[in-house]
Amino acid sequence: MTISIQNDFASAVCQTHGAELLSFQTSLGKEYMWQKDPAYWAKCSPVLFPYVGPVPETVTIHGNSYALPRHGFVKDAEFEIAEQGKDFVKLTTKATDATLSVYPYDFVFSVTFRLTGPSLEVIYGVSNQGTDAMPFLIGGHPGFFCPMEEGASFTDYILHFEDENVADVSLNYPMFDNDAILFENLNQRTVKLIHKNTRKGIRFDFPDYLSVAFWTPIGKEAPFLCIEPWCAGTLDQVPNTNMLEKKYVQHLPAGSQKDYKFSVTPCE
Numbered sequence: 001m002t003i004s005i006q007n008d009f010a011s012a013v014c015q016t017h018g019a020e021l022l023s024f025q026t027s028l029g030k031e032y033m034w035q036k037d038p039a040y041w042a043k044c045s046p047v048l049f050p051y052v053g054p055v056p057e058t059v060t061i062h063g064n065s066y067a068l069p070r071h072g073f074v075k076d077a078e079f080e081i082a083e084q085g086k087d088f089v090k091l092t093t094k095a096t097d098a099t100l101s102v103y104p105y106d107f108v109f110s111v112t113f114r115l116t117g118p119s120l121e122v123i124y125g126v127s128n129q130g131t132d133a134m135p136f137l138i139g140g141h142p143g144f145f146c147p148m149e150e151g152a153s154f155t156d157y158i159l160h161f162e163d164e165n166v167a168d169v170s171l172n173y174p175m176f177d178n179d180a181i182l183f184e185n186l187n188q189r190t191v192k193l194i195h196k197n198t199r200k201g202i203r204f205d206f207p208d209y210l211s212v213a214f215w216t217p218i219g220k221e222a223p224f225l226c227i228e229p230w231c232a233g234t235l236d237q238v239p240n241t242n243m244l245e246k247k248y249v250q251h252l253p254a255g256s257q258k259d260y261k262f263s264v265t266p267c268e
Contacts, residue, residue, distance in 0.1 A: 034143030
């Protein structure tokens with residue numbers, strides 16, 4: 001099922017399957033979200049929980065092995081509508097016998113989409129319903145058109161970080177030949193994906209995440225870029241599937257809840 005929200009400045013569409021964001025447009029109809037072309041990538045914005053990264057065989061948690069899928073399982077879960085208004089919707093899913101067999105923790109996971117002025121806020125909420133501390137990895141994987149302007153190309157775009165210690169990154173496809181690139185230890189958790197001349201594009205804020213990755217499919221020269229806020233491992237840790245050894249693994253005490261927010265704002 002798809003759900004639409006809107007205000008005077010923008011609109012967004014999501015679906016209950018995987019709580020995936022499908023569209024984010026200005027009131028004038030300019031679309032920013034990648035639109036699921038299987039020739040390049042058949043997703044728009046999968047939700048990553050309770051694991052981030054590939055799983056060749058199993059994931060180890062406290063010495064036990066579990067057959068967790070790549071990037072976790074909520075991306076394939078059917079969510080229910082918990083709350084809804086004209087400019088927001090909150091979707092939830094929870095632990096089942098199937099999830100407990102691969103991740104032995106009782107949780108409730110929510111995704112809230114909220115339009116605030118011209119911005120779209122996306123909030124992942126994690127609630128530990130069990131009696132033990134719950135380890136997990138979490139991340140977003142939204143894909144954005146790049147280029148975003150008629151006549152422009154992927155290489156016309158830069159990543160501009162608000163952190164003054166990080167230089168602008170000029171995009172090119174070979175930089176992704178080894179998969180994603182990751183930035184961590186940022187003083188300001190804001191990055192802009194913008195045209196180097198017009199400065200048009202998007203601003204991406206990720207205040208609750210400890211790193212951010214960028215990805216486009218290897219060797220496809222795809223017209224999009226994913227901006228992925230993570231609390232997970234570093235790229236050199238990808239082969240290590242011991243969850244507790246991941247650099248930014250999260251530990252949520254029993255009975256606790258925590259939110260992880262990112263937001264997208266057009267730069268026009």
